[in-house]
Amino acid sequence: MPTRKSKNTEQKTPKNPIPDGQLDTAHGIPPNSGKKHTGGGQTANQESNQDKPHIINIVKIPKIDIIEGVEANKIAKTANKISRWSVSGNWLILGVTATLAIIAIKQAKSSQDAAKTAQKTYIADSTNNERVYARDSIKQIKTDSIDSVRESREQDLFKLQHEAFAETKRYDKEKFDNDTVALNLQIKALKQSNDQFVKQNEPYLKVTVDSVTIRFNQLYVFYTVSNLSNTPAMIVSVNTVADIGIYDPALRLAKGTKSNKNIYVIKETPQPNFFPIANYTDDQKKFVNTGLWSVFWDADFEYINQVTNEKRHYIISVKINKTRGDNPPFVDFKTNDNLPK
Known part of the structure; x- marks a missing residue:
């Protein structure tokens, strides 16, 4: 391993002088300053100049130049770093x-x-x-x-x-x-x-006026009620009103006399009946008995159909005139109807 040369050895080693007219730009030394090169390392031409004969130039360096060179060396080292x-x-x-x-x-x-x-x-x-x-x-x-x-x-x-x-x-x-x-x-x-x-x-009743006669100083009208049908009927009431005179007195059944009855009427057995005419003078009765006056009779026969149990009415309004002898009287019916209830 190559040994490192000490610093003192490097200083004793002669260096190539810097030619006149040149500037050592690395260390800021002007040419012909007579300052020795103090760079921190060997230059690139050092190895090539090792075989050359060393030329030592002894230059007297002023003290101030040495101080400036040291400062320049520090600056160069800092710049290198x-x-x-x-x-x-x-x-x-x-x-x-x-x-x-x-x-x-x-x-x-x-x-x-x-x-x-x-x-x-x-x-x-x-x-x-x-x-x-x-x-x-x-x-x-x-x-x-x-x-x-x-x-x-x-x-x-x-x-x-x-x-x-x-x-x-x-x-x-x-x-x-x-x-x-x-x-x-x-x-x-x-x-x-x-x-x-x-x-x-249906039962159909019919009234036949038999006679008008005076008996026991009383004027009577005799009549017969017949049933023209085969259905039996029962007469339960008769309302009658009668008057005598020459002209019709316009009778009203509301003023009549009502009598209750229970008379069965069948076709084979007609039922005879009568009613009296009262409160007349003897002369008036004679006029009727001779046929000069007439008997005006209104009647309402209320009866019941024995088959259907329905009520019906047989209403008549008749003018009666007595004839001579025993002949039946002359009868003129103004009303002769069997009506429902």
């Missing part, structure tokens, strides 16, 4: 920059790889989505076609059902109308039959 630090800093900055560039390149490559992967994934997803869409579209088209056919059939079926319903409704209406007409005809026929039956079986 700063230069070395600057170079080291530049290399450090270069290394950091290179490292950051490498990191950036790797990140760019990673980003590029990620972008390629994402692109491949997107292409794969797009392809798969297109396949799924195509498959779903075909499936939807088939479904829509089936639904369309089904809907068309349902519409045809509904149309047929609607037509069948309309035809059934029309037939039912015609049948109902025909049945209604037939039923009305039947009802009418039944009513006619019932009317005929009622007419044939």
Whole structure:
């Protein structure tokens, strides 16, 4: 290993003199200053001049020049250190920059790889989505076609059902109308039959005036009640009013005398009866007995149908004139009706 030369040894080693007219720029010594070179290291020409014969120039250096050389040497050392630090800093900055560039390149490559992967994934997803869409579209088209056919059939079926319903409704209406007409005809026929039956079986009373006579100084009217039908009837009451005179006195049954009866009248056995006319003078009675005056008689016979248990009324309003001898009197009926209740 080469030994390091001491500082004193370096100072004793003769140095090449600086040619006249040249400036030692490294140490700031002007040419021909007579100052000895005191650089911190060997120059580049030192090794090449080692074989040359040494020439020693003895120069008398002033004291002030020595002090200035020492200061210049310190400045040179400081500049060398700063230069070395600057170079080291530049290399450090270069290394950091290179490292950051490498990191950036790797990140760019990673980003590029990620972008390629994402692109491949997107292409794969797009392809798969297109396949799924195509498959779903075909499936939807088939479904829509089936639904369309089904809907068309349902519409045809509904149309047929609607037509069948309309035809059934029309037939039912015609049948109902025909049945209604037939039923009305039947009802009418039944009513006619019932009317005929009622007419044939309803009791019909009739009064026949037998005579007008005076007995025991009292004027009497004798009459007979007959039943013209085969249905028995029972007379439950008789309301009568009578008057005598030449002109009709316009009698009112409301002023009559009502008497309760329980007289059965059947076709085979007519029921005779009579009523007196009171409160008249002997001359008035003679006028009636000779036929000059008339007897005006109104009566209301209330009776019950013994088959249907319905009440009916037989109402008469009659003018009676006595004839000569025993002949029946002359009778003029103004009212002679059998009426429902």
